Amino acid sequence: MDRREVQASVKDERLVEKRRDQMIKGAITLFKQKGFHRTTTREIARAAGFSIGTLYEYIRKKEDILYLVVDRMYDQIRERLQEDLVTNLGTVESLKLSIAYYFREMAEMQEEVLVMYQEAKSLSKDALPYVLNKEIQMVGLFENVIENCVRNGELDLDEKQIKLFAHNLFVEGQMWGFRRWALQKVYTLEEYIDLQLELLFYGVQGKVNQGTGGER
Amino acid sequence: MDRREVQASVKDERLVEKRRDQMIKGAITLFKQKGFHRTTTREIARAAGFSIGTLYEYIRKKEDILYLVVDRMYDQIRERLQEDLVTNLGTVESLKLSIAYYFREMAEMQEEVLVMYQEAKSLSKDALPYVLNKEIQMVGLFENVIENCVRNGELDLDEKQIKLFAHNLFVEGQMWGFRRWALQKVYTLEEYIDLQLELLFYGVQGKVNQGTGGER
Amino acid sequence: MDRREVQASVKDERLVEKRRDQMIKGAITLFKQKGFHRTTTREIARAAGFSIGTLYEYIRKKEDILYLVVDRMYDQIRERLQEDLVTNLGTVESLKLSIAYYFREMAEMQEEVLVMYQEAKSLSKDALPYVLNKEIQMVGLFENVIENCVRNGELDLDEKQIKLFAHNLFVEGQMWGFRRWALQKVYTLEEYIDLQLELLFYGVQGKVNQGTGGER
Amino acid sequence: MDRREVQASVKDERLVEKRRDQMIKGAITLFKQKGFHRTTTREIARAAGFSIGTLYEYIRKKEDILYLVVDRMYDQIRERLQEDLVTNLGTVESLKLSIAYYFREMAEMQEEVLVMYQEAKSLSKDALPYVLNKEIQMVGLFENVIENCVRNGELDLDEKQIKLFAHNLFVEGQMWGFRRWALQKVYTLEEYIDLQLELLFYGVQGKVNQGTGGER
DNA sequence: GATGAATGAGTATTCATTCAT
DNA sequence: AATGAATGAATACTCATTCAT
Structure with missing residues (x-):
């Protein structure tokens, strides 16, 4: 399957x-x-x-080519991701590094990502599940790493929060590509990564609280 | 333009x-x-x-229809959004309500969103800028509201953080639709909204701090 | 149907x-x-x-053209045939005239007949029955006329003999076209018609008996 | 040739x-x-x-295969036919047996016959004569046997009648196959053979005479 | 303004045939 | 002698677009 x-x-x-x-x-x-x-x-x-x-x-059929292309893209992304994630230590610091690494990888593959976003719909009802399954597996890789952080007491998240966090960071990686018309005019890639990490980990208020925790 | x-x-x-x-x-x-x-x-x-x-x-030309359709979609979304955002008071609480409102609107228009994501590429180099401009304007609506919060001292964010925050929440609204194959199996819409608001405002670590604020 | x-x-x-x-x-x-x-x-x-x-x-589909063509051919043949057969009096003499008429008609349409013989197989399993049904109807026209002869006491044939006789004369009419490479080198059309009528009505021995009926 | x-x-x-x-x-x-x-x-x-x-x-070329196939079919049919016809004694009784034998052979090869009828047209103008020549030879085998009968005084037919008789019985043998959609629903093979022999030898009127020979 | 018949460039797919290994 | 990968001409069918009525 x-x-x-x-x-x-x-x-x-x-x-x-x-x-x-x-x-x-x-x-x-x-x-x-x-x-x-x-x-x-x-x-x-x-x-x-x-x-x-x-x-x-x-x-x-022509569609086979699309399937092959999309399939190949996922394999490439996963390969690189896995390669990195195995070395992950289950600490927040290490998680941040992995996320940054992933963001950079996706920036390199932004054209491919664009193709996937725009053409996946053209896959037949037959082929689509296989492709979506691959994406779910990749999100799963991040879920595992986050779970480790939770298990290590570095993060305090329940199952559903973990999953959503993984989805968010996953999409934010792709976002650099599919919203480049907006983002790449304003940020450098490293800026983007730094800012996103901040928002991912501290949000907009968490950050405030962190600095001025006592004021409330 | x-x-x-x-x-x-x-x-x-x-x-x-x-x-x-x-x-x-x-x-x-x-x-x-x-x-x-x-x-x-x-x-x-x-x-x-x-x-x-x-x-x-x-x-x-056939493409004109696509342009008209996408144009109309943006107008609809913006209309509803504007209608809500004008009442926004510039407080975090009011911002959260607006975001939740936006998420629900986008959930209702998820099919339209999907169309935009998948077909916008088919617009000619000629028409695309107009469309992207509309999206930028819509993100701008949120930027304004967030700026108000900052001005009111409710949030502490610089220009670039505001912009990225706006993009993030904007995409997360669309995400419910374009990743429904994954999200809608796990979350109800309200669950999704609650969790996303949490992550948007407190992140994964900010949240920890919030609950155990005393430890530092 | x-x-x-x-x-x-x-x-x-x-x-x-x-x-x-x-x-x-x-x-x-x-x-x-x-x-x-x-x-x-x-x-x-x-x-x-x-x-x-x-x-x-x-x-x-392309096949529709073939169907239309074959359909038209049958209609043409049947039309001419019916026109003649209605005037048939139910006597052997009149039957012979009709057969001769039919032979001449088929000689005129021999190219069309050839097409039918060679291309009917190319019709889909869907269309074939309609076409065969038309041929059966046409044979049926002759069966009726022969039946009349039987009813009038001019011929002594049972149901199955009538049917086969009809099929035979029907095929002999088409034969002038589909075996022209052999027949048209040896016979004129009128010769062919005369000889076939003889064989159809008297066979090879019946004819002998007729002339020398007493010798056995 | x-x-x-x-x-x-x-x-x-x-x-x-x-x-x-x-x-x-x-x-x-x-x-x-x-x-x-x-x-x-x-x-x-x-x-x-x-x-x-x-x-x-x-x-x-692909067409060579068709030629080879059709060639082979004719050889098979002729072989079986010759095998039988050499034993023919030149009597009507023996002729009838041969015809019945031929009908049964053709019934066995009906699919092949169908192929020949439908595909012979696809042979090039170059190959067709060879094939038609084979068919003429096979008809010739029957012509010889019939001629023997005539020479023996068992039948009274001139050259042209012999030829047409041969063609008719030849086609009637193939007819069982190419009109099976009609014939095989009504007759058993043996019925078909009996009825055709009757019609071939006595026609529809000759038969009448035979039964009521005394009335003249 | 509305209609729908006519157009033909464009496209996926097949398949007989060749030829290097 | 046998193989099967490569070729590209050929072909059914579609569909955006036009224009006479």
Whole structure:
């Protein structure tokens, strides 16, 4: 249930991997520029470096390409995220570092994120669950780390607060990309990260309280 | 720079307004179901209650319809928002009420929000700025209210923090819709609002401080 | 159950009739030359005198054209046949005249007959029954006339013999067309008709007996 | 003029024979199911048990397969027919037995017959004569037997009558297959054979005379 | 102003055929 | 001799847009 198979006519597994790599790379470039619907299969084939006939040796329908692309993006993001999160110590300090790391990763992949936000809807009812499942898994990675902090007494949050916190920080990572037209005019990435961390951990009043806790 | 003209062949302003109303209503229903690209102009005409020929008396290109739809959505949201925000007193309590109100409004318009997220990309380079400008204006409404709170000494935030806070709450309002596949399985809307308000105002650590304020 | 509807987007019934007429005429010419599969929809549109887009305003799928063509052919044949058979008096003499008439008609439509024989298989499982039903009705016309002869004491045949006789003469009429590569080299049409009538009515031995009835 | 060569790249005659055997068997199965046009060369290769590359080592074009198939069918039919007809004694009784035998053979091969009727048109102008020639030869086998009967004084027919009689009985044998949708609902095969023999030999009036021979 | 028939560029997909390995 | 990956011409079908009535 974790990965939906996209059928290929070609048998050689290694070749399939290679050709799909070319295909996905070409497709991402194009999807970034013009979106899924405005990109033709021929353009994708050309961008991948082979003919339209060859393209269809490795997929069944155009939508398969979108699925492959989105699938690949998630895998990339998760891979990088996991790599980082395993070293997490379950302290607030370490959590902040991970969040900052994640924010920077997402900033690098902002174009891909945009594609996902805008084109995921075009996936069939069939493929969508697989994709959403991947996103849930990734949020889950953060949930685990936060839970550790709670277990270590560094944070005091119940199950539902943990989940929402994870969702929030997750979306804020993507937000840098999908609202760049607003954010990137005002903040540098590091500014953005600092400010978001502050808001995530202290909110707008917590922060006030922290400094002037006695005044109320 | 506030509104891009969509040219109509028909002169009677009142009629243009009426026909576009029908058109937009039909289009929204269809876009919700199948997205912009999968909806045909004929379908829109039929849903609007007139012929394809008539449709083209009131627009120039299919994209115009998308622009009109998105434009209308923003106007609706802003209208409701403004209506509420004018009564805002510039206190934290009143700000929280406004945010909760906004969250509920966005929950009601979640399908529209989804359409905007997924189809805005399809707007031409020409139309996009107008639309983004509207969103910036709406965020601005919240910025003003927050500024009032700061001016009243209820919050202690600088310009950049205000802006980011406004963006965050704005996105969190939309998030209930565009991440419903995850959130709406776990939270009721009111739960979601309560938890988000907590996180927005106290963060995850500010909250700790609040409860155990004495320990420091 | 007598006629399968082929959906048209155009509403004007008279126009639909007219355009389909053009379409069928063009299609028959092409099908005669190259068969259904080798004929493209564009060729049919061009032969009909309009664009590919217009073609599809009057049908849904390419197969619809084949159905329309075959349907039309049967209607034409039946029309001519019925016109003649109503005047039939129920005598052997009159039956022979009708058969000869039918043979001549089929000779005139031999290309159409060929198309039917070769392309009917290409009709979907959905459309085929309608077409076969038409052929059965046409055979039925002859069955009735033969029955009249039997009732008048001019022929002595039971139900099953009548049916088979009808089928035989029916196929022999088509045979002049679908075996022309053999028959039309040896016989003139009138020769063919005379000889077939002889064989149909007297067989190869009946004829012998007739002349020399006493010898056995 | 009796057999058209289909070029093979492979030299080993025995191998060519073997591979073509596999190919034809596979193709016949497929053509029966979906016709020539709807069957792909890949499917034929797979059904034959080898790769598409190998397939093209033994033919030049897809049409070659059709030719090979039809050629094979005719050979099969003729083989069985010849086997029987050589024993024919030149009497009416023996002729009837042969016809009945032929009818039964054709009933067994009805699917093949159907394929021939429907797909022969797809043969190029180049290959068609060879195929038609085979059919003429087969009709010729019957003509000979009938001629024997005439020579023996068992039948009184001139050249043209013999030829047409042969064609008729030949088509009636195929008819059981190509009109099965009508015939096989009404008659058993044996019934069909009996009735057709009656009609072939006595016609519809000759039969009358036979039964009431004394009345003249 | 309204209609809807006509248009044809555009697009996904298939499949016979080739050819390097 | 056998394989199967690569090719791209071909084709059914769609749909935004126009324009005569």
